[in-house]
Amino acid sequence: MSIEVNNETxxxxxxxxxxxxxxxxxxxxxxxxxxxxxxxxxxxxxMSELHVRWMDEPGPxxxxxxxxxxxxxxxxxxxxxxxxxxxxVLCPEVAAQQARAAGHSTAEEMLLLTTHGILHLLGYDHxxxxxxxxxxxxxxxxxxxxxxxx
Numbered sequence: 687m688s689i690e691v692n693n694e695t696x697x698x699x700x701x702x703x704x705x706x707x708x709x710x711x712x713x714x715x716x717x718x719x720x721x722x723x724x725x726x727x728x729x730x731x732x733m734s735e736l737h738v739r740w741m742d743e744p745g746p747x748x749x750x751x752x753x754x755x756x757x758x759x760x761x762x763x764x765x766x767x768x769x770x771x772x773x774x775v776l777c778p779e780v781a782a783q784q785a786r787a788a789g790h791s792t793a794e795e796m797l798l799l800t801t802h803g804i805l806h807l808l809g810y811d812h813x814x815x816x817x818x819x820x821x822x823x824x825x826x827x828x829x830x831x832x833x834x835x836x
Contacts, residue, residue, distance in 0.1 A: 687709055687712055687713075687717075687719050687720070687721060687722075687723070688720075688721070688722040688723070689705045689708045689709060689712075689722075689723045689724075689725070690722075690723070690724045690725070691704045691705050691708075691724075691725045691726075691727075692724070692725070692726050692727070693727040694726065694727060694728050694729070694732070695727050695728060695729050695778050695779075696729075697727065697778035697779070697782075697792075699727050699778065699796070700793070703793075703797075704725055704796070704797070704800055705725075706832075707797055707800055707801065707829075707832050708723055708725060708800065708804060710828070710831075710832045710835075711800075711801055711804050711805075711828050711832070712771075712804070714828055714831075715759040715760070715804075715808055716759055716760025716761070716763075716764065716765045716766060717757060717759065717760065717765065717766050717771065717808070718757075718760075718765045718766050718767055718768040718769070719765070719768075720768035721757060721766070721768050721769055721770070721771050722769075722770045722771060723771045723772070723773075723774070723804070723807070724772070724773040724774070725773075725774045725776070725800060725803075726773060726774070726775045726776070727775075727776050727777075727778055727796075728775055728776070728777055729777070729779065730746040730777055730779050730780065731746075732777075733746035733747060733750070733775065733777035733780065734746045736750055736775060737750065740752075746777050746779070746780050747777065747780060748776065748777060748780045748781055748784060748795075748799050749774065749775065749776050749777070749799040749800075749802060749803045750774075750775045750803070751772065751773070751774055751775075751803045751804075751806035751807050752772050752773040752774075752775070752807075753771070753772040753806070753807045753809075754769070754770040754771065754772040754773075755769035755770045755771070755772075756809070757769050757770075757771050757807070757808065758808060758809050759808050759809075771804075771807050771808075772807045774800060774803030774804060774806075774807065775803075776796055776799050776800065776803070778792065778796060781795040781796045781799055782795070797829060797832075797833075798825065798829055801825045801828050801829045801832075802821075802825050805821055805824060805825055805828075810824070
């Protein structure tokens with residue numbers, strides 16, 4: 687599995703931990719081991735530009751996902767086909783604000799957002815209440831099992 691993590695901000699980011707999380711999530715979701723994923727940390731200016739350009743919404747957001755080959759999770763003991771999963775772009779400054787409001791660390795918030803972004807790349811969404819329930823339960827389970835194994 688090829689996982690590239692780049693930090694273009696001044697924020698402290700343990701790139702190895704984010705790569706390990708991504709590998710864990712992709713393995714758990716039975717994504718082909720020859721698939722590729724990129725995780726990028728950007729500042730608020732860059733995130734604001736991306737948010738306006740791709741979502742037509744002003745200001746920075748916490749995480750954006752840009753799928754490439756529209757890979758889906760593997761099913762019942764078989765992995766998905768190989769391909770380029772896409773990019774997860776995170777903004778540590780926004781994550782820090784959300785972490786303070788939620789009462790946990792910025793690192794924990796960014797790990798949650800990374801999991802969330804990967805699930806979006808795999809086709810999960812949270813527009814409808816049932817979709818939200820499924821996606822948020824899955825992201826919680828994946829993150830908690832990853833953290834328990836650290």
